Amino acid sequence: MSRNLFEVEAGADGLWAGTLPAFADSRKTMGRRWTPPAAFFLLFMLVPGVPGLLDDGMTTHTVVSLILLTAYSGAYLVFPVVMWGRSIAARVLLCCGLLLLGGGVVVAMGPDSLTVMIYATAVIAFAMPFGWALSLNGAAILTLVVIQLVEGTFVENIGVLVTVVSITIALFFMGQLIQTIRQLRNAQDEIATLAVSAERERLARDLHDILGHSLTTITVKAGLARRVLESQADTARAIEEIREVEGLSRRALSDVRATVSDYREVSLSAELVGARAALRAAEIDADLPHAVDNVRSDLQGPFGYVLREAITNVVRHSGARTVTVRLGPTWIEVTDDGAGSGSATPGNGLRGLSERLRGVGGKIESGPVEGGGFRLTARVSAPLKEHV
Structure with a gap:
């Protein structure tokens, strides 16, 4: 009961919307995650409840109570598996059915069994989005209060009611906290993915800018040196152009290293100098x-x-x-x-x-x-x- 079954989905439905279970990708996986701990907590209801019913023998009342208790326990155990992949409307109907079974158990077993409602309210607190969990559990607790007032046992069972309300509220906020933590984890994963994508785009953009300009200038200067040697045989000028090509190559390599490590800074004045050299080489x-x-x-x-x-x-x-x-x-x-x-x-x-x-x-x-x-x-x- 310590894991949240459903994510809250931000969107048009706001606090009333819900998505598929966050921690399971199949009914079988969900069953393995939910059933063992749920069965353990179920013992706290069955161990004292069943012997108490059998003390009066197998009367009609006992049989009905056992049937209701069995149905309620089974619904509690299979709840996540049945709910998996269903629409929010279907899940609300199933929750209402679970609450009705719980209410039937309380009516059949008497006011001393008010605490059995904690199982239904706890499941709803963990499984449903904020709005529905608040509404369904609030309606369930209000119904219990009304029943006790009608039967005249409200004052007698006020302590039990306070226990039910307190535990439900605690589980409700625990469920909301788990939902928030899970959303934050999803947001962190998304931010990490976006950061990787942004870094990849930065590298691609910077390498394009650096290598595009440097290789263009190197190509132009190398071509100029070739033409000088071919047409004028001006060795001194050709050597100067080749020397500048060597310098450009070294700067380009340094720029690439600085870009990869994100330490590179561009100077407008330096770019003017580079632009003047590139344009001069291109005549x-x-x-x-x-x-x-x-x-x-x-x-x-x-x-x-x-x-x-x-x-x-x-x-x-x-x-x-x-x-x-x-x-x-x-x-x-x-x-x-x-x-x-x-x-x-x-x-x-x-x-x-x-x-x-x-x-x-x-x-x-x-x-x-x-x-x-x-x-x-x-x-x-x-x-x-x-x-x-």
Whole structure:
């Protein structure tokens, strides 16, 4: 009786809704979990009750009482198995039947047997959602009180009634506590799953940003070194480009390690330097800011990612001859005179940028420019105090 049979299901039905049993995946499994402890507690009702009935011999009253007691005990034992997988309406009907059997036992065996109702109220307290458990057990206890008042035995049995009410209330709150604990465990499992998914998405997004930009720049510089050697035989310049390729490769490896360990930070000023080198290697004229002091400090990291992705796309897809970058306190704009990516569907890079900007209250806008070219703008409208 120490385990909760049903989870409370949050939803349209609120406190009155219920789901399938939380700890069993079959009737057989549920029976193994419930029957042994239930049978043990049942002895506390049968051992004193049955001999007391037999003291008067096998009268009609004794036979009826034994039949009711047997039916009540059987319903108590098979309750979880019968209830498994049924709708809330069916479970309410079965609970009402259990309470009626308990009431019949009390009437047949006399007011001294009031405590047998604890078995029904305890099962309902553990098995039913909050609203139904409160309503059914409340109605059962009120009925017992009314019966005692009608029979004139209320004062005589007040102690027994208090015991029944106290135990029922205690079991009710214990059942609600177990339900809450089980819900918290489910929530923790869900949070852990979401955390793993979020970490996987972070790694995918960061590795895309890092490797996409670095490998694009390395490819462009390696191609430039090859062309220099083929056309001009300028060994010194080719060696310089290859040296920069080596440096980029080392930085990319360092960035990947920092990303995996979640220690990597992006600097807008460093990204400007990298953008200038990448555009120069791709033989694209660049009009870039010389400082980032006018950009809000908490936005320099996110805008660094924006600049990195925008320059990568320009070098890869645009075929542009010129690129212009403008910065403001809460915005960054990258414009080129190329043809764009040629796709109306945002790629992984732009989707990743959108997620980053949403984290600081901003958004990404991108599209062709009238007269030719492509523009990508990141803008944050949230005030500084929300992100410091």
